[in-house]
Amino acid sequence: MTEHTPTAHLFSGATVDHYAAVVTAALGSLTDRVRVVRRPRSGAPQQDLEELVAGVDLETPLGDTFSALKETSRLYLEHAVWFHEPGYVAHLNCPVAIPALAADLLASAVNTSVDTYDQSTTATLIERRLIAWAAGRAGLGPAADGVFTSGGTQSNLHALLLARDEALAGLPGGVLPPGARLRVLATDQAHFSVGKSARLLGLGADAVVPVPTDERHRMDPAALRRVAARVQDAGDVVMAVAVTAGTTDLGRIDPLPAVADVCAEIGAWLHVDAAYGGGLLVSRRRRHLLDGIERADSVTVDFHKTFFQPVASSAVLVRDGATLRHVTHHAAYLNPRGERAPNQVDRSLQTTRRFDALKLWVTLRAMGADAIGEAFDACLDLAVQVHEDLCAAPDIEVHSAPTLSTVLFRHRPTGPDGPLDPAAADRLVAGIRERLFDEGEAVVARTVVDGRPWLKLTLLNPATTRADVRTVVDLVRAAGEDLVAESAVAPAALVLAGGQAQA
Numbered sequence: 271m272t273e274h275t276p277t278a279h280l281f282s283g284a285t286v287d288h289y290a291a292v293v294t295a296a297l298g299s300l301t302d303r304v305r306v307v308r309r310p311r312s313g314a315p316q317q318d319l320e321e322l323v324a325g326v327d328l329e330t331p332l333g334d335t336f337s338a339l340k341e342t343s344r345l346y347l348e349h350a351v352w353f354h355e356p357g358y359v360a361h362l363n364c365p366v367a368i369p370a371l372a373a374d375l376l377a378s379a380v381n382t383s384v385d386t387y388d389q390s391t392t393a394t395l396i397e398r399r400l401i402a403w404a405a406g407r408a409g410l411g412p413a414a415d416g417v418f419t420s421g422g423t424q425s426n427l428h429a430l431l432l433a434r435d436e437a438l439a440g441l442p443g444g445v446l447p448p449g450a451r452l453r454v455l456a457t458d459q460a461h462f463s464v465g466k467s468a469r470l471l472g473l474g475a476d477a478v479v480p481v482p483t484d485e486r487h488r489m490d491p492a493a494l495r496r497v498a499a500r501v502q503d504a505g506d507v508v509m510a511v512a513v514t515a516g517t518t519d520l521g522r523i524d525p526l527p528a529v530a531d532v533c534a535e536i537g538a539w540l541h542v543d544a545a546y547g548g549g550l551l552v553s554r555r556r557r558h559l560l561d562g563i564e565r566a567d568s569v570t571v572d573f574h575k576t577f578f579q580p581v582a583s584s585a586v587l588v589r590d591g592a593t594l595r596h597v598t599h600h601a602a603y604l605n606p607r608g609e610r611a612p613n614q615v616d617r618s619l620q621t622t623r624r625f626d627a628l629k630l631w632v633t634l635r636a637m638g639a640d641a642i643g644e645a646f647d648a649c650l651d652l653a654v655q656v657h658e659d660l661c662a663a664p665d666i667e668v669h670s671a672p673t674l675s676t677v678l679f680r681h682r683p684t685g686p687d688g689p690l691d692p693a694a695a696d697r698l699v700a701g702i703r704e705r706l707f708d709e710g711e712a713v714v715a716r717t718v719v720d721g722r723p724w725l726k727l728t729l730l731n732p733a734t735t736r737a738d739v740r741t742v743v744d745l746v747r748a749a750g751e752d753l754v755a756e757s758a759v760a761p762a763a764l765v766l767a768g769g770q771a772q773a
């Protein structure tokens with residue numbers, strides 16, 4: 271089969287040999303690359319990469335897939351950010367399970383869309399089994415339901431939409447009294463998608479009312495009770511309390527049982543954002559950290575974070591499947607009213623939707639849930655060791671002991687005049703991160719907690735060792751010392767690095 275006609279490029283029984291040859295070639299360039307990768311990224315400057323991509327003339331095709339793959343290897347694989355490399359410790363990205371990659375190959379080629387049963391058959395049934403499985407792990411009860419989503423952001427939006435419409439449905443006449451507003455209660459540690467969702471839902475930028483935290487940055491249930499009373503006294507409606515099981519920066523888990531008590535008292539929807547902490551559902555050693563999640567009205571789980579799944583793989587789970595009716599719309603051509611088929615579009619914000627559930631299914635069938643949980647537990651164990659190492663280092667300040675697998679710290683090298691003052695150490699944070707990224711040996715994150723910048727390690731690779739992380743910390747040190755030395759020669763260097771932190 272040649273590639274000279276457009277249909278020769280389309281997957282079918284007639285082209286399947288060509289497909290196999292192309293996929294084999296793609297596989298070859300991928301495996302050749304990964305075999306030699308030794309650091310998380312190439313270290314090529316952004317400007318070079320911009321020129322590399324801009325230099326491709328999209329109006330002049332190469333004519334065959336093998337040439338296109340060679341070009342893609344040069345553009346993409348050579349400069350990709352590799353999450354499986356031990357030097358990658360920045361964000362909530364994981365190395366991916368091989369069974370899931372095989373599943374993705376199948377789902378992409380078959381191109382199933384899990385919106386209606388007539389486009390998906392067993393794919394829909396598989397997704398529904400997994401939703402039931404995950405809801406069962408969370409303990410949401412017999413009426414639970416849910417749907418796969420594109421990520422935690424969409425899951426949170428979906429959950430808060432249901433909360434909003436349930437709150438309205440519970441009001442006399444289904445409308446807010448004049449002057450009353452819907453309010454979402456959350457801490458300042460909640461993911462930004464909670465606030466973004468409130469805006470998307472038309473609730474206004476101030477709809478998220480902050481709830482104070484305890485000294486460990488977890489929602490304070492007594493404060494929640496007070497804030498809820500204040501909101502209700504003002505004539506407003508607490509539409510939802512959005513808590514986090516695994517905050518993005520500190521990995522903290524809000525006190526789920528105590529918050530659930532308050533929600534029950536005030537009749538508010540409890541949303542648990544377990545985008546990060548969801549992996550605890552399969553941990554044999556730490557499942558108890560999620561105790562209380564069974565009382566949630568909705569739960570966000572990102573399988574593409576702590577279940578080692580490729581992006582995208584996430585779900586929103588609900589205690590009462592009937593609440594999903596708030597996103598149900600019937601189209602005569604697709605899912606007419608009264609049709610008895612299990613149409614997932616009735617439950618989803620999306621219409622055409624990838625069969626992302628297959629990845630998790632094949633992973634569970636190949637590895638089993640315990641093995642996924644063990645992999646996540648290994649990351650959590652590593653975080654404890656890394657915290658120990660950092661605490662023992664005289665030139666490192668550590669934020670706090672980890673709850674999950676993030677560790678926040680700051681390098682405070684000794685300059686010619688003794689230890690760097692706190693303000694200078696703060697300014698160093700952004701410069702260190704940038705220098706490491708530029709060099710490509712390690713990718714770390716930075717954030718701001720308690721008003722001060724911190725370097726952040728997110729450990730989500732169970733193959734990464736304590737020694738690997740020590741190497742990253744040594745790179746941090748070297749970068750910090752270089753920046754301090756450079757600033758002694760040219761003080762502007764450090765000011766500049768700090769200036770970019772504010773940007």
Ligand SMILES: *Cc1c(COP(=O)(O)O)cnc(C)c1O
Nearest residue numbers: 421422423461516518543545546
């Ligand atoms: C990552 C994260 C999200 C967003 O999930 P995406 O899959 O990136 O959309 C939401 N909440 C928390 C707590 C997260 O860590």
